[in-house]
Amino acid sequence: MKLLSAAQTHALDQATIKAQNISSIDLMERAANAVTDWLFKELLLDYDTEIHVCCGPGNNGGDGLVVARNLHRAGYPVRLWLLPAARHSADFTHQQHQLPAGLAVQEVNPDKLPDIAATAMVVDALFGTGLSRPLEGDAATLVRHLNASGATVVAVDMPSGLFADAPQPAGCAVVQARYTLSFELPKLAFLLPQNAGFVGDWRLLPLGLDAQAIREAKTNLFFVTADEMRGRFPERPKFSHKGTFGHALLLAGSQGKIGAAVLATQACLRGGVGLLTTRVPAVGYDILQISAPEAMCLADPAADFLTELPDLAPYAAVGIGPGLGQQDGTREVLRQLLTTAEVPLVIDADALNLLGANPELQSLLPPGSLLTPHPKEFERLVGEPARDDYHRLEQLRSFANHTGCYCVLKGAYTALATPAGHIFFNSTGNPGMATGGSGDVLTGLLLALHADQRLSPLDAALLGLHAHGRAADLALPHTGHAGLLASDIIRFIGPALSELEIL
Ligand SMILES: NC(=O)C1=CN([C@@H]2O[C@H](COP(=O)(O)OP(=O)(O)OC[C@H]3O[C@@H](n4cnc5c(N)ncnc54)[C@H](O)[C@@H]3O)[C@@H](O)[C@H]2O)[C@@H](O)CC1
Ligand SMILES: Nc1ncnc2c1ncn2[C@@H]1O[C@H](COP(=O)(O)OP(=O)(O)O)[C@@H](O)[C@H]1O
Numbered sequence: 001m002k003l004l005s006a007a008q009t010h011a012l013d014q015a016t017i018k019a020q021n022i023s024s025i026d027l028m029e030r031a032a033n034a035v036t037d038w039l040f041k042e043l044l045l046d047y048d049t050e051i052h053v054c055c056g057p058g059n060n061g062g063d064g065l066v067v068a069r070n071l072h073r074a075g076y077p078v079r080l081w082l083l084p085a086a087r088h089s090a091d092f093t094h095q096q097h098q099l100p101a102g103l104a105v106q107e108v109n110p111d112k113l114p115d116i117a118a119t120a121m122v123v124d125a126l127f128g129t130g131l132s133r134p135l136e137g138d139a140a141t142l143v144r145h146l147n148a149s150g151a152t153v154v155a156v157d158m159p160s161g162l163f164a165d166a167p168q169p170a171g172c173a174v175v176q177a178r179y180t181l182s183f184e185l186p187k188l189a190f191l192l193p194q195n196a197g198f199v200g201d202w203r204l205l206p207l208g209l210d211a212q213a214i215r216e217a218k219t220n221l222f223f224v225t226a227d228e229m230r231g232r233f234p235e236r237p238k239f240s241h242k243g244t245f246g247h248a249l250l251l252a253g254s255q256g257k258i259g260a261a262v263l264a265t266q267a268c269l270r271g272g273v274g275l276l277t278t279r280v281p282a283v284g285y286d287i288l289q290i291s292a293p294e295a296m297c298l299a300d301p302a303a304d305f306l307t308e309l310p311d312l313a314p315y316a317a318v319g320i321g322p323g324l325g326q327q328d329g330t331r332e333v334l335r336q337l338l339t340t341a342e343v344p345l346v347i348d349a350d351a352l353n354l355l356g357a358n359p360e361l362q363s364l365l366p367p368g369s370l371l372t373p374h375p376k377e378f379e380r381l382v383g384e385p386a387r388d389d390y391h392r393l394e395q396l397r398s399f400a401n402h403t404g405c406y407c408v409l410k411g412a413y414t415a416l417a418t419p420a421g422h423i424f425f426n427s428t429g430n431p432g433m434a435t436g437g438s439g440d441v442l443t444g445l446l447l448a449l450h451a452d453q454r455l456s457p458l459d460a461a462l463l464g465l466h467a468h469g470r471a472a473d474l475a476l477p478h479t480g481h482a483g484l485l486a487s488d489i490i491r492f493i494g495p496a497l498s499e500l501e502i503l
């Protein structure tokens with residue numbers, strides 16, 4: 001799915017109105033009816049629920065007027081609050097004239113704000129994508145009052161005060177929604193950790209926007225859905241053999257962190273690799289052979305950390321990083337790998353930290369490699385803390401662009417930046433994955449997919465990120481969030497990948 005800016009969203013509304021020969025009021029009715037349907041179906045409101053609908057002066061407010069009208073007609077005791085404003089949009093004014101006589105309407109008085117019980121439901125229709133500056137004055141006062149009430153806030157399109165595609169200054173008033181009901185396409189703001197407290201759980205409601213206009217909209221930001229990934233993982237041909245799926249080399253582990261090598265090894269095997277050789281320091285040899293008999297093990301001459309790069313000739317892809325440590329000898333293994341490898345590289349964990357501590361190594365990165373930092377590793381890599389999540393995305397894009405590499409930023413909605421400047425947000429996964437070893441599993445899985453010559457580097461990365469989160473989602477009913485272990489993710493890699501084989 002494309003992520004569009006506020007301006008593009010507006011243009012898409014206009015294109016839909018033209019293509020479908022409808023009025024903007026028709027589109028507003030569709031939007032507001034979708035919101036009302038959702039409230040009926042999902043919130044199961046009692047007829048004595050206290051409901052407040054707060055409307056701003058634009059079309060977001062217009063949506064709110066229609067929602068209030070719908071709820072009132074359905075017999076709910078709705079109170080409608082209008083924010084004082086010098087001007088209103090034409091569609092707002094039109095909808096204001098359609099309000100039924102029995103519906104209680106009041107203008108917000110900042111000196112006597114509405115009494116709102118903590119058990120109430122509030123529909124926030126103050127501002128949507130038309131927000132042009134941070135909230136202040138009456139609007140900010142009302143928003144702070146709503147947030148303090150403890151009521152369940154359902155935001156229409158956007159939590160009011162939040163920009164769809166840009167940061168707002170710290171401390172600004174922004175609605176803290178329990179749910180945000182947006183239309184058809186998500187907004188970039190929904191995917192960033194700094195906005196989680198405002199957006200709450202977000203849902204996309206159908207609006208029937210013009211498909212051709214969506215196809216033609218230009219963007220370099222995408223939210224990757226399960227529907228889009230289906231059919232992109234090629235089935236295994238009947239006469240395939242282990243050579244068909246590539247021989248991968250994994251460089252991992254150090255004294256006390258052989259577990260990371262084991263997890264990445266097992267995940268790589270479950271990722272469908274044809275053959276896997278794992279290189280560990282000698283201390284890890286027995287452990288690895290016992291815990292992953294399907295993998296071959298090459299012990300380094302050193303006991304506790306890697307000091308020598310094996311001959312790379314047999315391998316279709318190389319992964320490096322999980323549990324590696326940052327010893328000088330290991331740094332030299334990394335340097336040698338970067339200068340000699342002619343196959344795709346997957347670079348994670350301490351290999352990233354070594355790249356951060358030794359920036360001269362970054363110029364050796366073979367173009368097309370995949371790096372998988374979490375935000376802290378990414379900060380070490382670029383050597384500069386991000387101002388906010390939007391700035392971090394720009395750093396990510398610029399890093400991918402100047403190194404010619406694919407670079408991931410891990411977390412909820414993991415982002416993948418490509419050398420061409422696109423950013424893809426992953427849609428799978430859950431907070432149970434915030435536990436040691438989840439990232440090692442990702443590295444192993446990505447390595448398997450990079451060794452599979454049938455996949456482009458981009459498809460390998462997108463499929464790996466999607467399947468990793470999906471495997472954790474499949475494990476969740478068996479473990480719960482707290483009980484989810486990295487090894488549970490490994491168990492469900494197979495089923496997660498199978499889902500992606502079928503259209
Ligand atoms: N355009 C369309 O056809 C549709 C629009 N829809 C709704 O319309 C919304 C966008 O409507 P608008 O473009 O009218 O924009 P908004 O309703 O989000 O806000 C614009 C209004 O708020 C004022 N404003 C902006 N920032 C302010 C601030 N900080 N303090 C005080 N006033 C401020 C503007 O001057 C303008 O009057 C969407 O979010 C969505 O909810 C939906 O009804 C679907 C159809
Ligand atoms: N709240 C979350 N929601 C979804 N995915 C998450 C969440 N927290 C962590 N993850 C995923 O789990 C993995 C954690 O990786 P990482 O931080 O490297 O862990 P480790 O180094 O312990 O293996 C990443 O793929 C990340 O996207």
Ligand SMILES: [K+]
Nearest residue numbers: 124127158160
């Ligand atoms: K809103």
